[in-house]
Amino acid sequence: MTELLLKNIIDSxxxxxxxxIFHFQLFTVTASCENKSYFWIQKYLEEKKLKEHNSKDFQGCGICFGLLEKYSDESFLKELADRVNNCGIQFRDFRISLTASNVSTLREKFIELLLESIPISEISLRLYNPKCLSVKELWKILTFHPLEVIMGKLYNHTSLFDVKTKFTIEDSALEADTRLLDTRSISIPEKKLSKKARLQKEIQEVGFTKPNVDLVIKESNLEKFKKYYTLPFTRTMSNFDLECTHDPIFLAGRYLKFSRILSQTKWIIEGARKFSSSIEEIMGEVLSRELGATGFVFTSSGREDIDVKCLGKGRPFTLEFMEPKRTEFTREELKKYQQLINESTTEMAVKDLQYITREQTKLMRESQENKTKSYSALCYCYSKLDEKDIEKLNSLTRVDLLQQTPIRVLHRRTVMTRSRWISDIQASLIDEHHFKIKMLTQGGTYVKEFVHGDLGRTEPSLCTILNKECDILELDVESVNCDFPPEINYDD
Structure with a gap:
């Protein structure tokens, strides 16, 4: 009976x-001559080794489904490496994501219980290897270093380039496993779960997920396994699929805006687009095309209104590119990308274009805390102005403001009162109704409202300082003062 059981296990x-799976002593230790069962199993193992070890005619496996034989041998790894090297994506190192059925764990537990149930007295030695590596662990050991050698690239678990290997098994080969899986209990009442927990539970209820398999093993003993499993297992081969992807990469720079009819991002109101293009799209589309990316996400250090120019050193921005194919850049290539953007339009320009890491994107957010901006505004006064009015403005060293959320942005900003400051005011008279004013402001200051007062919602304003009604005709951002990103001169 024991010999038949062992034969069926080995044949699986x-x-x-x-x-x-079997204890290493079976392959190295000679037992007493009186133990016929021991000699029988050693002989059977030796026959199996001679028959299969040197054979290239893979029969599959009832546990690993081919991962530890066909899908880890030299010819397969060469084919895998060739497909990876020719995937069209630049990479300097690689990581491997392995997706394989957890059915292996379920079946292996059954075999472990069977082997542990055989009395040591019948064989003389323990049969099950307590230090047995899982299928996934051993596959990684068998493949990672050979792939490094074949591809000429190092494995790095933090690499941005992901070699996604997926091994699947036909449903028809898993009928018994599926019936066993369906016996697991659902212990938490639905009404006590949060929405997130319910979603996770729904995911876990489908397929051989690790939580599902662990639950079945926890709730099952040998007798329960025997109700669903029959040995030998049919030796089956997995289907293999490969996908190579690269994590998002990031470029940073500063943009200058010369147009008063160009929005920073897509401007859509009630489903209707207001302008044909935007800064986000001009930059993102050119760079996505050059990098072979499937999409991009634009982020900037603040924003200016559509009718406001952004001059000087420009406004800092980052662009995140999804699934790029080009991922490494020389200085000349970045210079070329910058030129392509600048040659595509007269409404804006880019400078200081550079590669950054995901961690470096935090620098832009951190720089916002101490950011200041310099503005230049062309203003109109409904009453006549004279030099005394200009002198009054130029005498101001610092103006502390209380600004309620402006009426023009109430639909998209939190209603609150903000404390801001303005300094370094330089005013010049153009004629008796027009004047120009330059100023340094704290980040987040609403400059238009400082000029006209926003119906008293900004105090003080130029209206209250001059005691004359004023309005703003044109506004330019002269400088966004922060350290990120570093300046790069591509003309050197």
Whole structure:
């Protein structure tokens, strides 16, 4: 009876799984001559080794489904490396994501219980290897270093380039496993779960997920396994699929805006687009095309209104590119990308274009805390102005403001009162109704409202300082003062 059981177990396995699951002493220790069962199993294992170990005619496996034989041998790894190297994506190192069925864990637990149930007195030695590596662990050991050698690239678990290997098994080969899986209990009442927990539970209820398999193992003993599993397992081969992807990469720079009819991002109101293009799209589309990316996400250090120019050193921005194919850049290539953007339009320009890491994107957010901006505004006064009015403005060293959320942005900003300051005011008279004013402001200051007062919602304003009604005709951002990103001169 024991010999038949062992024969059925061994016949279910490939040679690698046989060596992995059975105790190493079976392959190295000679037992007493009186132990016929021991000699029988050693002889049967030797026959299996001669038959399968040197054979290239893979029969599959009832546990690893080919991962530890066909899908880890030299010819497969060469094919895998060739597909990776020719995937069209630049990469300097790689990581591997392995997706394989957890059915292996379920079946292996059954075999472990069977082997542990055989009395040591019948064989003389323990049969199950307590230090048995899982299928996934051993596959990684068998493949990672050979792939490094074949591809000429190092494995790095933090690499941005992901080699996604997926091994699947036909449903028809898993009928018994599926019936066993369906016996697991659902212990938490639905009404006590949060929305997030319910969603996670729904995901776990489908397929051989690790939580599902762990639950079945926890709730099952040998007798329960025997109700669903019959040995030997049919030796089956997995289907293999490969996908290579690269994590998002980031470029940073500063943009200048010369137009008063160009929005920073897409401007859509009630489903209707107001302008044909935007800064976000001009930059993002050119760079996405050059990088072979599937999409992009634009982020900037603040924003200016559509009718406001952004001059000087420009406004800092970052662009995140999804699934790029070009991922490494020389100085000349970045210079070329910058030129392509600048040659595509007269409404804006880019400078200081550079590669940054995901961690470096935080620098832009951190720089916002101490950011200041310099503005230049062309203003109109409904009453006549004279030099005394200009002198009054120029005498101001610092103006502390209380600004309620402006009426023009109430639909998209939190209603609150903000404390801001303005300094370094330089005013000049153009004629008796027009004047120009330059100023340094704290980040987040609403400059238009400082000029006209926003119906008293900004105090003080130029209206209250001059005691004359004023309005703003044109506004330019002269400088966004922050350290990120570093300045780069591509003309050197």
């Amino acid at each position: 396995l490939c040679w690698t799984c046989t060596k992995r």
